[in-house]
Amino acid sequence: MSDNAPSGELQLLRRRKAQLISILSGQADFVLQHADSRSLITPQGYRQIKSCRIPDEKMRDLLDHIIERGPEAAQGLLELLQSQELQETFPKLAFIKSTQADSICFGDERKSRSKRLKKHKKTQEMQEEVVPSKKTFNATLVTEKQLMSVARAIGQSWREVAIIALDIPSVKLEQIVADNPNCQVNQVFTALRHWRNVQGNNATAGSLHSLLSQQHLALPQEAFNFLLDESSPM
Known part of the structure; x- marks a missing residue:
């Protein structure tokens, strides 16, 4: 067994070595x-230890010899x-x-904790392999x-999106429709620009993507993935 991971028995002998010699x-x-x-x-160790004339050194050599032989x-x-x-x-x-x-219980607890940590690490690695690496926020x-581009992709449900996701009052939407008659794309674009002006520095591409990704809106998510790409020229 490696010294980097000594058994509970070896640890106990090393810790109590001076007391045992005494x-x-x-x-x-x-x-x-x-x-x-x-x-x-x-046999060789026995002869060497037996030849020692000083009792303290004899016990020291005996303990060192047994520790070097390992856990068994x-x-x-x-x-x-204990006999x-x-x-x-x-x-x-x-x-x-x-x-x-106490030493063995501590050793068992440490081994159990080590196993749990290894299992947790393995689970994390497996999850990282399964989940594709991609940007989640821009x-x-x-x-x-x-x-x-978003305005073109939203479609007929844009009023619902504006009210629920962008938190634009219906009164403001009526004004936007009146200012942009007969052109739905311009209406949606104006609503989105109003949201951007209200949000200021919080109007990030990632934030907009998150709002449009709400499941109950039932929007085509692939149409908005470009918002996740920081290098997108759009």
Whole structure:
């Protein structure tokens, strides 16, 4: 296992290393023999550790050796430390049981959180692949050429669009019709220009597209997609 993702057992041994050395060094050879009997250390490691004359260093080397062997050896040592024989010999080892439980729970929670994050990231990537990349809002001010193109595309329902989407009063619409008799396109264009004048700096191409995209208006959306393109010369 990589050091970048140590198991809960390895973390526990590293975190409690100094405390374990202090507790176990009083009978270092006793602990070494039990560790060897459970095959927690290699034959070469056993010889090297046994040759050490200083109890504290002997325990330090034993812990380092087991940590280097990985999670399986670390788990084996924790099981040894929780055994009845070592618990009776070293009463101060009582802490190891509750500490290991907390460590493993924390490790499981971290793994679960990591899995959730990976799943969420994968879902986002899949959504990005499914949804085509396109501009969803054009923040440039709408031009008169664009307004004229919209006027030509709106059709017979332009009064409904003007009242519901553009919020133009019916009195104003009557005036627009009177000023532009017999030409529906000019009537719609004048209504759109009135909306632009009222909105001022908020009269963007993207904003107009959003208003015309309301489902209940039932307008042909493809006719207004040019409003999303900032490079459109219209």
